[in-house]
Amino acid sequence: MNKKIFSESENKKDNKRMKLIFKNGKSSLICNAFILSLFFCFQCGSFSRKTIPQIPLGDGSHWVLASFPESKLTEFRNLTNNKIQIRYREKGLSYVLIPKKDWDLSYKNIEWIRSEKQNLGFKYFAGNYQNQTNKELFQLTDTKLGYKDNNLNEYYLHSIAKRYPHLAELHSIGRSKENRSILALSLSNNRTTNTGKIPILFHCSIHANEVIATEHCYDIIYSILNSETSVKKYLDVFRIWVIPILNPDGSEIFWQSSHLTGRKNPDVDLNRNFPFQWGKSGGKYSSKNRESPYYIGMAEGSELETKALIALANKQRFAASISYHAYANSLLIPYSIESLINPEPDIASSIGKNMTAGIRSFHPEKEFVAKKNLYPVDGVDQDYLFFQHGTLAYVMESSHLNPEYHLTRTIMDSFRPVWTGLLDQLLDRKKIILKISDEKDSPTEAEISSDSIQFFQGEKRKSHPETGIFFQIWDENIIPNIRIEKKGYDTIVFPANPKQTFQPETIRLEKSKDLVEATNSEK
Incomplete structure (x- = not known):
């Protein structure tokens, strides 16, 4: 396999274009100059795009998994000029991946090298x-050394929390169906005040066969902790939650049993199990068939992993999130369900389109784009978070599915x-950032609405019950009237003043006079 990134520009076609340009001698000078400028732009790379093959x-169409006795290691290295990596060692055997064309040409008939079945665990391939x-x-x-199973993930997260105690804190947000811990790392500069920091979520490998997704989560952890500038820029303001493997049971199956499985947990597609529009699309990508890779489960929110993420989201009320997947090379913007209409103004779409601007993807066929969905789905975490808490929740589909690990560095760089x-x-x-308290100055949950936002799905936006914080990115061209309502308290309506800073505006609710008078009369 040619491991180098290659260009899609085609010189033969370019030469034909040149001949056509000069053949038409009657064309005007201006026209010829314009066409020539386009040609030279093409030649200098403006219209070419570098890619990485999808392998x-x-x-099995590109690789043969083979094994040989470890006693033959020196002989194998001499035979291959030491160019083929040992992938895994077990029970006296060394496992290697050989490009299929090379296998057929050079290794197929060597007696002490045998091909293995292709449905072994990913540990033999990684x-x-x-x-x-x-x-x-x-x-x-x-x-950054290689792909990670759930065991390595646990080791790395524990090690990071231990090494960076003032920046990283390890959490178990729940247990999986097979009783594995679901680990999350929260990143925040604990040397600055943590009160009112805006929570952000990044989670990966809810489909555990997409191991490149886990690399995106670790790219976030590494990029922030390895940079004092990023620590100050992001962790002084945000509390960033990172869950590299949300589906540890699927990860175990994928790595140990068969790399052809691992999407589910092992029974249910977790990203079809969230309690929003669950099972309503009726398509094959949200299936009630237990054998389907897209099986939605027996009931909405039935899975322990789903419950764990819901509980974390309910507690944190994330302002924004990205769920990483592979490999459709796109950013999916909520709502991903076709029939649902986004709030107006559509801040989620505005921010999402800005997130994709200038992204240089290495997918061999498709440019990276922002879109609503890939196919009809329901019960996904993205739409649940957006509906329930107003989280600006995106799905980032990486450009490749589990390529040779050294290629992931280029892919991480391109999508950072x-x-x-x-x-x-x-x-x-x-x-708009509000901090709402009751008459005793204690943080409280209240419903927040505005005459400048129109909802179409019955969404409700509320302040956090423990901090009283309400966070909302705003269209700077609109000066809204904010309405704050809580049962038993006077309604407050006032013109808000959207700001760039993170200093909240303090709002104190007062008990309703009618309620106070009724309470006094009862006494």
């Missing part, structure tokens, strides 16, 4: 997995502006 590890597990001293750069773009827009755009 997932384990793809490469460098055992080197990661054998390392004794942790460094943050270790997270998506998550940094989201955070930067939250920093830079005007917003």
Whole structure:
């Protein structure tokens, strides 16, 4: 396999274009100059796009998984000029991935090298997995050594929390169906005040067969913790929650049993199980068939992993989130359900389109775009978060499915502006931040509405019951009237003043006079 990134521009076609240009001698000078300028722009790369081939590890049409006795290791290295990596060692055997064309040409008839069945666990394909597990001293750069199963994920998250105690805190947000811990890392600068920091969520591998998704989560962790500038810029303002593997049971199946499975948990597609429009699309991508990879479960919100994320979201009330998947090369904007209409003004779409601007994807066929969905779905975490809490919830579909690991660095670099773009827009755009308290100055939950926002799905927006904080990115061209309502309290209506800063406007609710008088009369 040619591991180099290659260009899609075609020189032969360019030469034909040149001949056509000069053949038409009657064309005007201006026209010829225009066409020539287009040609030279094409030649200098303006219309070419560099790509990485779609060759997932384990793809039997491109790879042969083979093994040989470890006693033959020296002979194998001499035979291959030491160019083929040992992927895994087990029970006296070494496992290697050989490009299929090379296997057929050079290795197929060697007696001591045998081909293995292709549905083994991903640990046989990943490469460098055992080197990661054998390392004794942790460094943050270790997270860039290779793909991670759930065991490595646990080790890395524990190590990061231990190494950066003032920046990273480890949480178990729940247990999986097979009783594995679902781990999250919250990133915040604990040397600055944590009161009122805006919570953000990034989660990965809800479909655990998409292991490149986990790399996106670790890219966020590494990029922030490895940069003092990023720590100050983001962690002084945000509390960033990162869940690298939301589906640990699926990860175990994928790595240990078969790389052809792992999407589910193992029974249910977790990203069809959330309690919003559950099972209503009726399509094959949200299936009631238990054998389907898109099986929605017996009831909405039935799965422990789903419950864990819902409980975390209910507690944190995330302002924004990105769920990472592979490999449709797009950013999905809520609502992803076709029939649902977004609030107006559509801030989620506005921010999402800005997040994709200038993204340089290496997908061999498709440009990276922002869109509503890939196909009809329901019961997804993205739409649940957007409906329930107003979370600006996006799905980021990476460009490749589990390629050779060394290629992930280029892919991470290309998509890093998506998550940094989201955070930067939250920093830079005007917003309304309220801190609402009751008559005793205790934080309280209240319903927030505005005459400048129109909802179409019955959405309700509320302040956080524990902090009293309400956060909303605003269209800076609109000066809204804000309405605050809570049962038993006087309604407050006032013109809001969207600001770029994160200093909240304090609102104190007063008990309704009618309620106070009724209470006094009862006494």
